[in-house]
Amino acid sequence: MVNIDEFTKQSGFLRATDVSNSQEKSFVINGESSIVENEKFGGQRLHIPGTFNGESKTFDCSKTNARAIVEAMDTSETSEWTGAILTLETYKTKLSDGRMVDAINVKEAKKMRPTKATTPAPADTSAETPTT
Numbered sequence: 001m002v003n004i005d006e007f008t009k010q011s012g013f014l015r016a017t018d019v020s021n022s023q024e025k026s027f028v029i030n031g032e033s034s035i036v037e038n039e040k041f042g043g044q045r046l047h048i049p050g051t052f053n054g055e056s057k058t059f060d061c062s063k064t065n066a067r068a069i070v071e072a073m074d075t076s077e078t079s080e081w082t083g084a085i086l087t088l089e090t091y092k093t094k095l096s097d098g099r100m101v102d103a104i105n106v107k108e109a110k111k112m113r114p115t116k117a118t119t120p121a122p123a124d125t126s127a128e129t130p131t132t
Helices: 005-009 016-020 063-073
Strands: 026-029 034-037 044-052 055-061 085-094 100-110
Touching: 016 085, 016 100, 055 063, 063 100
Parallel strands: none
Antiparallel strands: 026 044, 026 085, 034 044, 044 055, 085 100
16 A cells, blocks of 8 residues: 655645745745746746755745745846745635635745955065065
8 A cells, every 4th residue: 555645745846835834934046037837827927946944946936926026126137036035924815716725925035145255365564574
């Protein structure tokens, strides 16, 4: 007898249950996003690559969440989102068939500030004695 519970739970996509079952709510964007056709929801969706709890996941982002990220990042160019941290939460939403399900909401998006590489200061040579 084969139990497929764990098999069916595996997904490369971030799920609302991943967010609601986790203490950590941060999703770190680690690459450029892509726009894909989505049969499940109709129309197009934004797929954002990143990590959640140390696992590579794709965030299937709604237009509403995309607008929130654009506002926080101050750019709609997704290549500039790399390194940003999205704080996520879940909420209940009603599907067209009347069922209530959990969905992911972007609560906050933060740009990662680039750190300046520090170059060591040149050695002070003024105290050296000249050789004659």
